[in-house]
Amino acid sequence: MNQRRLRAILALVAVVPIPIIAFFALAASDDDPGRVLILAPSSLAVAQDELDSALAQLGIPAPEWVFAGSQAIVAQLIDGAPADLLLTANRATLDRANDAGVTGATEVAFTENHLVLAVAEGNPGNIAKLVDLANPSLLIGVCAADVPCGQLANKMTAALGVDVAADTEEPNVRSLSTKLVAGELDASLIYRTDALATGVEVIDVPGIADYRTTYWGTSLTGDSAVLDFLLSDTGQAILRSAGFAS
Amino acid sequence: MRPPTRHAPLPLLIPAGIGLLIVAVPIIGLLQRAPWSSLAAQLTNPAVVDAIGVSLIVSIVSAMLCLLLGLPLAWALARIELRGGRLIRAAVMLPMVLPPVVGGTALLFALGRRGLVGQWLDRWFGITLPFTTAGAILAATFVALPFFVTTVESALRQNGTELEEAAAVSGARPLVAFLTVTVPASRESIVAGLALAWARALGEFGATVTFAGNLAGRTRTLPLQTFIALESDPEAALAISVLLLTISLGVLVALRGRWLVR
Numbered sequence: 182m183n184q185r186r187l188r189a190i191l192a193l194v195a196v197v198p199i200p201i202i203a204f205f206a207l208a209a210s211d212d213d214p215g216r217v218l219i220l221a222p223s224s225l226a227v228a229q230d231e232l233d234s235a236l237a238q239l240g241i242p243a244p245e246w247v248f249a250g251s252q253a254i255v256a257q258l259i260d261g262a263p264a265d266l267l268l269t270a271n272r273a274t275l276d277r278a279n280d281a282g283v284t285g286a287t288e289v290a291f292t293e294n295h296l297v298l299a300v301a302e303g304n305p306g307n308i309a310k311l312v313d314l315a316n317p318s319l320l321i322g323v324c325a326a327d328v329p330c331g332q333l334a335n336k337m338t339a340a341l342g343v344d345v346a347a348d349t350e351e352p353n354v355r356s357l358s359t360k361l362v363a364g365e366l367d368a369s370l371i372y373r374t375d376a377l378a379t380g381v382e383v384i385d386v387p388g389i390a391d392y393r394t395t396y397w398g399t400s401l402t403g404d405s406a407v408l409d410f411l412l413s414d415t416g417q418a419i420l421r422s423a424g425f426a427s
Numbered sequence: 428m429r430p431p432t433r434h435a436p437l438p439l440l441i442p443a444g445i446g447l448l449i450v451a452v453p454i455i456g457l458l459q460r461a462p463w464s465s466l467a468a469q470l471t472n473p474a475v476v477d478a479i480g481v482s483l484i485v486s487i488v489s490a491m492l493c494l495l496l497g498l499p500l501a502w503a504l505a506r507i508e509l510r511g512g513r514l515i516r517a518a519v520m521l522p523m524v525l526p527p528v529v530g531g532t533a534l535l536f537a538l539g540r541r542g543l544v545g546q547w548l549d550r551w552f553g554i555t556l557p558f559t560t561a562g563a564i565l566a567a568t569f570v571a572l573p574f575f576v577t578t579v580e581s582a583l584r585q586n587g588t589e590l591e592e593a594a595a596v597s598g599a600r601p602l603v604a605f606l607t608v609t610v611p612a613s614r615e616s617i618v619a620g621l622a623l624a625w626a627r628a629l630g631e632f633g634a635t636v637t638f639a640g641n642l643a644g645r646t647r648t649l650p651l652q653t654f655i656a657l658e659s660d661p662e663a664a665l666a667i668s669v670l671l672l673t674i675s676l677g678v679l680v681a682l683r684g685r686w687l688v689r
Contacts (some may be wrong), residue, residue, distance in 0.1 A: 189686040256658040320540075320558060325641065327659045349640025352655070360640070364541040365557050 217407050219243040220254035222270035223353040227378040228423040235415055241362040250328040258283050266407055268398045270329035275397045285399040291411045292396045292425040296370045298384040303305035306367030311386045322357050322369035325350040329394055334370040337392035374424035459471035461669045462662045478652035485640045485648055489567040490625035493575040501579035525574045531637025534612050562639035563646045567628035574627050575620040582616030619682050628680040
């Protein structure tokens with residue numbers, strides 16, 4: 182066998198199996214049995230570090246968190262995304278998972294949240310009242326109607342008689358607060374928890390805290406350790422210090 | 428063109444077949460799940476009609492901007508010898524390989540109202556691009572422009588400079604020569620580049636959602652509507668996907684692989 186041919190064969194032997202082995206190895210290894218995989222609403226991300234370290238003290242390995250709008254994680258779950266625990270930021274998205282038959286046996290409400298009127302640094306839009314959101318010349322952001330924070334915003338503004346002139350409807354509360362913090366929006370309706378975490382200026386709106394959303398959780402595997410922890414005194418204290426209310 | 432092949436070796440045919448399947452199976456899956464009986468109803472629902480309108484405006488204006496700016500840019504890249512020319516070409520091509528969401532982030536920090544250029548646009552002219560249809564057009568143009576420029580630039584190089592030189596010898600000024608000689612000689616590539624740029628602009632998602640936001644009737648294009656529908660109304664998402672697939676396929680068939688034959 183001449184040398185060139187030998188080299189070609191060696192190259193083939195080296196190159197051909199690598200992508201095939203890598204592909205199948207990676208397809209099989211996406212479940213880490215030691216860690217709980219949690220599908221969680223974006224708004225809960227502000228408490229992740231605190232929750233992780235408290236869980237670690239209980240000897241529970243840090244969960245793998247997937248954060249997105251509740252409607253997005255529920256859609257992923259219905260489409261077969263692997264998960265051990267589903268947390269949603271309202272009842273309607275949990276019901277959607279229920280209707281598709283992908284939820285666990287028990288459901289628990291574990292915390293609450295409400296919206297605030299948050300403004301960009303220095304309040305460039307001179308926003309003083311909720312009704313300022315109706316001003317079409319200001320840059321206003323809300324969550325899309327399908328996202329729990331958008332559903333709550335629609336309910337609250339309708340009840341308080343304000344017709345929001347929105348300039349963008351974001352798919353989750355984190356992308357909304359990012360655009361506010363970047364100064365690209367004058368004001369937006371974000372959760373109290375996001376306002377606390379980002380330190381944005383909040384305009385006081387009487388009665389806004391009366392409109393609340395309840396967070397629900399359901400274990401998809403029957404293992405309720407993390408859910409029990411969220412309901413425990415320690416879990417509740419962490420959620421409260423992040424601005425959630427129970 | 429096609430070399431005769433009597434005997435195709437199996438070790439090549441098998442991976443070739445798998446490669447084809449990776450592309451074909453998802454498309455077959457989409458077509459098989461598509462709500463054919465309610466397709467017309469899905470595509471005429473007001474939210475989708477709004478998105479079609481936004482998409483048409485954004486993609487057509489963006490393709491026209493590609494022509495207006497990309498043609499001179501392609502000409503400059505093909506004809507002007509510059510130190511650092513390679514670097515300039517790489518910069519122009521960058522959006523082809525850059526994740527669109529990174530492009531959108533870059534646009535936001537450059538042209539947002541607190542951005543490098545955007546703050547002056549805002550202060551001097553009162554123009555804020557994010558969350559406007561103009562912003563969506565800009566995002567689409569950012570990703571579509573290189574498709575137009577590469578296509579036309581390679582044609583300009585291939586056509587050479589003889590015609591332009593002949594025009595110059597017979598007394599035509601450079602701009603006149605460009606418009607009356609260079610452009611007509613490259614019209615096939617210009618049309619092909621336009622079609623590609625338009626299709627890319629029509630499919631733009633990441634840069635748009637990052638830079639221009641997401642509002643029905645203003646910045647919510649068909650891909651953004653698909654993304655939203657996927658989480659609430661999968662049937663509608665499938666219907667729009669079929670529409671976009673048909674358009675993309677139509678563009679490729681119309682070009683008959685012309686872009687690929689250099």
